[in-house]
Amino acid sequence: MRLDRHALIGHLRDQEEKAVLAKILDNVENVLKNHRPLLTNFYDPYHTGLIISMLERIPELDFATSGGYTMAERVRTAIFPDYLEEDAVDYEMVLLAVEGNFKMVKVTHRDFLGSLLGLGIKREMVGDLIVTDTGCQVVAVKEVAPYLMANLTKVHRVRVDVREIRPEELVLPEVKVKEISTTVASLRLDAVAAAGFGTSRSRIAREILAEKLNLNWHTCSNLSAPVQPGDILSLRGRGRVEVAEVKGSTKSGRIGIVVRRFL
Template identity: 30%
Template sequence: MIDLKEILINSNYKKETGELINIANLAFKHWETYWTGFNSTYICEEILKEFENLNDFKFFVYGGFSSAQRSRIACFREDNFADKKSLISNFPAKGIKINGNFLFDNATQDDFRSLLIGNGVSETKVGDIWTIGDRGAQGIIDDLDIEYLNEKFFYLRDVKVKFSVVGLDELQIPTGRSKKLINTVEASTRLDSIASAGFRISRTKIIERIENGMLRLNGNKVNKPNINLKIGDKLQLENKGFIEILNLEITKRERWKVKLLRK
């Protein structure tokens, strides 16, 4: 069995790390594959660094499609090999379609996520959610205890919506983004400045998104645009992917040369 206290002592994500330790113990005992709940893909990758020296286990991060921003971690014994194709085909999740007319009442990814949570789906059972124009949203949720949602009607503010539980192959999966290096020069290392340059969104709009809690810094929601960033920081913006800060360098004119990786 794994020593929980030893692994948790230096973890920045104790709850998520504790969950992974628990399923690793189950995988070791029962010789089966177990999955965590959904978390930010960034957090999944970060907590796995704590498990690099556990040679008895293998792990796999997946969220239903290759560029998912929220994922689950599969854990299985090293001597109970599970190949990638099998893990994907047996991924424990379903699709959810949320259909409604939002032409005159725009809704965000977080609005639809809150709607699911408000109707009995815990946060760790909800994967990616993405909007489908003004017709609602689609997403990925844990496949357990969700049939009560199927073909039911709910309200998001004043808009009546219908939930439909479907197979993952019935979803309109968002187009994956290829990795892209971005070089820019900014007046500061402030969150709003670098996020605006990296996500190609105006400063005003990025500040609005930050203040509304739509941007995550290193997996955590932030609502202050004046936070100074550092090399290695990762930003995640709803429906816009990830940005990682690769380099920051002050110039002779006291501006900042910034190198970013967007994916």
């Protein structure tokens, strides 16, 4: 089966997105030719959505995703012939614990990620990072595990040890959600973000223009970008907000919305 690449990805304007999907299409052609499952690397929900939308348009294929645990954000997509079952797929990922004495040093997700990338590990080789009291738990492709265990020795000047762990050892964060019903002047990004994060519109505008806010996992510096139900807004250092519902206009002309803020 010959794939019509132009029909599948020719409409994309973003060259980075097109490059990602072109690489996935290489995998698809190998699956169709050799009748063997193949895996993508780890991608965020935005790119995973692009991948799935494309795969749904290709007959004779099936796919599934996994990020190492149920609520994972970054996942690998398994692509396989439609006569195979997902149970036959090995996602080839490993769970690692990066442990050290962090009682006197405050470290963040960014510190751990920076240490990994500083070793030359590509971001797409690593899934979610779960920060714990003793360090961080990492989901990664299996092939990089030996390298990480041998070479990741420090995070933010703290010595660390890296070991493989079992799925039942994962310390999953407790998800706390605050639901907020409010009104906004419009469904512009700056208005909705200000309401969701509980700050002024002028302050959130500075954050957006400084490229500190992501809309659906993509940096967005357009203050007037439209927001709709289901959109995810994440602000560096402030967490994440989901637009749950748009209720309609009030008598004063404002728009009622419901947002969920993940604490």
